[in-house]
Amino acid sequence: MLFFLGVYFMIAIKSNAVLKTLKNETSVLVEVEPGITDDLIPRFAALPGVIPNSVSFTSSQDAKRIMEEELGSAFLDLQGENPFFDTYQFNMEKGSVNIPLLRSMKEVHDAYAQSSYVDQISTNVRKFSRLALIVGIFFSALAITLIFNAINLSLAESKSSFYTLKLLGSDWNFIKRPFLQRAFYSGLLSGGIAILLFVIAMTYFMLSNDTIGKIISIWNVILVAFIMLLVGFLVNLLSTNAILNRFLTMKEEDLYT
Known part of the structure; x- marks a missing residue:
């Protein structure tokens, strides 16, 4: 979760930053x-304004092969040699962007600055954000329910002890303290594991893609x-506190129901 x-x-x-970056870049096909x-990747990567990765x-x-897969028999009906060139694609x-300069290179047959799809990408980013929010809410609700039930089951065994301590005049904070401390550390542990996975994923994307590396900062x-x-330990802490309060307000006849 x-x-x-x-x-x-x-x-x-960072969604707005992604769109801003895309608006400032042009895709070039050579x-x-x-x-x-010859491998021309190092040469193109060294050109001014090119995003190396x-x-x-x-x-x-x-x-x-890609066209055969997309067009099927319609492509196979075409006669003659392979109509395609070897191509390089990169963002600048x-x-x-200097198309005449690229066309002047002796190895280059032609070069094109491709049309911008920023508006379409913007729409897709908004759709993805809404979908991510819905999925996030669903999984968050599911996870909170599972955590609440797990804590409820683990504390249910001690509810008679809570009632006994309450009859002896123990303060509610005194009764709840050890359980809340355990919930606090459990939340920190679960949050720490999630953070470790998150940092590994973000580090991979930042190092493998220059554009993402420029958009996302440490x-x-x-x-x-x-x-x-914060969310990790708050969910555990608040769930545990709510369950403890319910047990401590129980009457004797409710203990075994």
């Missing part, structure tokens, strides 16, 4: 001349991790 909650918070916090076997290569054979900062991760930790 806490892991998915953390992912949702990160999406909610077709290379037939017979070029965004450079990818698709061979003409891979492009043909909008102000740095402070964003720390903020979301703190929220996860």
Whole structure:
């Protein structure tokens, strides 16, 4: 629950930043001349304004296979040689896009600045955020219910002891203290495990993708991790306190029902 909650918070916090970054970048497609076997990824990655980790290569054979899978028999009816070129695709900062410069390279057959799909992506991000919220609420409610029932079962064995201590005049805070302490540490443990998984996932995405690395900062991760930790021990603590209060207000005839 806490892991998915953390992912949702990160999406909610950074979705606008993602869209802003996409608006400031342009996708470029470069077709290379037939017979070029050199790996041009380092060369394109070194161009001014190119996002290095965004450079990818698709061979003409891979492009043909993809089209065969998408068009099926309609593509197989076409006669002649493979119509596709080896291509490189990468993202560039909008102000740095220079298609004539790319076309002037001897290895390049042609280059294109692809159309922007920011509006469509924006709509998809909003839809995904709403879906993530619904899924997050569902799993949160389910997890809280399971946690509440688990705590209820673990404390049910001690409800007669609660009643006895209450008859002896023990203060409610004194009775609840050891159970609340246990709930506090249990919440910290569950929150810590969720945070560890969350940090590992965020670190992987930040290191493997330059764009994500620019959007998400270490402070964003720390903020979301703190929220996860807070939610982790509050759910356990408040659930335990509510159950203890219910047991302590029970009458003797309710103890064995």
